Each structure stands twice: as C-alpha cells, then as structure tokens.
Amino acid sequence: MQSLKTALLGDLPAFTADPLAFVQEKVVGQPQPVAARFGFKTVRFLAQPSAIQHVLVTHADRYGKSQMQDRMKPLLGEGMVTASGERWHQSRTTARPSFSASGLDQGLGHALSVLQTEVGRLAGALDRSLAIPPLMGRLTLRMATAAMFHEPLDEDTSELVYQAGLAAHKRLSETMWRPIDPDALLPTRTNRAFRKVIASLEGVVERLSRNPKGLLLALQPLAERYGPKALRDEAITMLIAGFETSAMAASWLIYTLACRPDLVAWIRGEVDPLLEGGADLEAGGLRGLRRTRAVVDEVLRLYPSIWWFARVALEDDVIDGVAVPKGSMVFISPWAVQRQPDLWDQPERFDPMRFMSETTSGRFAYIPFGVGGRSCIGAHLAKAELVAIAAAITSAFDLEPLSGHVDQLRPVAGVTLAPPPVGLNVRLQMRDLTVRKVA
C-alpha cells in the first residue's frame, strides 16, 4: 500500500506529513535546486541565493505566480497577491506610497496608540498562563488595520475580522496541497461556511469604504479604473496577507524574548531612554531601535512566517545547471536559505548580533519578505509593528516562558509557521523597576 502511494504520489506524502523535516533533510545544505515528485509533477526546491536571484530578479519575466494562487481567488479576488500583468502593476503602484516608510508615519501613529491601549489591558492579565498566538493575532490585526485605514476598528469588528482571518487561513492550509479541491466546486458545508467568512469580510470593507481614509482613500483611482470591487479585493488581500504573517512572527518574537532575559535586558538598554519619564513610543523613535530591530531580524531569519512560496516557469529554463521545463513549479524557501550552513555561521543559533554589523550573508540569503518586484509591500509596516511590540511589552513586563525553551520547539508548517502543539504560553509580571538599569 505504502509503495503504491509512493508510486502514485511520489514525495508528496512525505512532504505533507512533515514539510519542515522534508525541507531540512532534502534541501538544506544542497548547492543546487532539488527536484521532488509531487504526483505527476516534478517540482524544484530553491534555497541558494543564486537560484533565488535568478527566479525573482534577473529572470523574473520567465516566472509567474503559480496556479495554486487561484485557490485563493474566491477570497482575494484580483487583489495584489493574486493579480498579474497590468492589473497587478496598477494595484502595486497605487498602494506603494501608503506602505513606504514615510507614507506609513501617520498610520503608525494610530497603530502605536492601539498598542499602548492593549499593553495597558495586559496589565490586568498578570500571573496567569497567557496563550501568545491569539493575543498577538488580535494585537497585530488591530495595529495593522489602524495603520492602514487610519482608524482603529471597534471591538466587535476587530473580533469579526480576526475570526474570519483564522477561518480563511485554516481553509487555505487545509486545501493547499490537495490535487483537487471539491469544496471549491460544490456547495459543501465547508464551502458554505467559507462563503459566510468572505461575506463578513466584505461587510467590513463596505462599511470602511463609506468614509475612506488612509489606504482606502489612496486606492480610489484603482476603484475608478476597475470598479468598486477593486477596493474589496485589495482591502481583503491586505487583511489576509498581513494577518497570520505578522501574528506568527510576533508570537515567536515574544516567546523567544520570554526565554532570553539577556536579550530583554539588552533591548531595554535602548528602549528605556526613549520612554524615560513616561514618554510614548513614536513612529520616528522606532527607527533608532537598532538592537530591537536586530532581534526582530533574527526572529524572521529562524521563523519566517511565509516559509515557502511558489512560482511557475513560463518557458523552458535552466537554474544553476538544473533544467526547469516550462510549466513546472519552483518552491522558494526562506526557511531553508536562511538556514544554509554555507551562508550562516551556526545557523540554528539565535544570535541577533549577526544583524548588528554591516556585513550580512547577502541580499538573496535573507528573504523573509521575498525579493524583487513581488516582494512584500507590507514589510515596513510589519517590521515597525514587531519592533514596537517587542519594545512596549518588554519595557512594561517581565516574561516567563511556560511551554518549554524555544530552542526545543518546532513550528508547525502550514501556509505560515504556526505554533507547536504545546502552544506558546507565557506568564507576565509587572516589570520590577527597582532593578532597572541601562545596559
């Protein structure tokens, strides 16, 4: 039976059983693209900078987004993630200023007030076990929506978007590797439930669009060109693309800090002077937090939320000496390239000092946000959120890990790197300021 399955499906069962173990064993350490058979298709895993540069930059015109993206279309429509050609170009160009470092300043102000309120609330949840992922899920969602739409969502709307985001990610994770997806074609219970999720997100976007601000205002030219559905598609795309990604990175960040009081002391050394005398965290101040940024960078190296993404060859090609016929898929894995032993000294070690010097392993060896024309438009926003969260939480609380040491925990790999089965739980205590010292 086992051999029949392997004969039919090739490497697919081994890959889906434990994707990270598969990639670690077969891809990490290999100097060239690695071929694997998924059913009748041969796919190639890329985890070397030269191959990544080839596909995403130098010969990006030879590759398109894969058909797997089409599974997301009922949810994301023709938004920036799923669109291609002129439509994608218009969408990216119209949205770009809202996501640039300077374009984000106003929105980040809104996000930082949300953070301050939420940290205040956490002070009411001391001395008990707190599950970090749902906490960070709600926090990053509220911060990102405040930053993008220039107003915080009310409590009920936030919760609705949060639950819809969870349901959408669950569905994408479940269906991602299915050769066919009956739920997409038939009115099954799953499909009907998913339609409800989509309708509730559409309702939120419709309400926000009545008085558009921030990104929704900036996107008006797109709506004029492609009709009002363009706003729905872009807004839902941003909510979904920015949701689980930031939430998971923030969860690994906070849990890592809970396990590493030495790092907490180190970043407090630069955060304390900034918040001296009860000052608020401001968008401008985040840029100077070099140590906190380095910790965030290292979290994104070891736990890149989007641990793989795919492209399809539009013509016959050769990558680093390996033939890639037209129509075949290539999988690019930030997780694998960011752990390559020839690129990173002791790759499994969490060491933010790697990001404190100018010399890193190079632009194509570190790709948590992708690279090239289709890299993450939300990268500045995500990093600013993560730096602010680390600064605000460590300056207010002492953290105790309750799910074991982070070095012993392995993420569960779906669409994003989810928490391990034991969870990521911490206990918070108000920081003991009598031992406060500037490192």
Ligand code: HEM
């Ligand atoms: C830690 C958080 C995040 C990570 C690790 C991340 C990662 C990525 C990666 C790797 C890609 C490239 C995928 C590819 O080339 O196929 C991408 C694309 C994208 N991301 Fe993010 N992302 C994050 C947060 C966000 C946020 C906060 C937003 C928006 C609010 C966002 C919106 C997008 C969009 C729209 C794209 C598609 C861009 C295009 O195709 O032009 N992301 N992201």
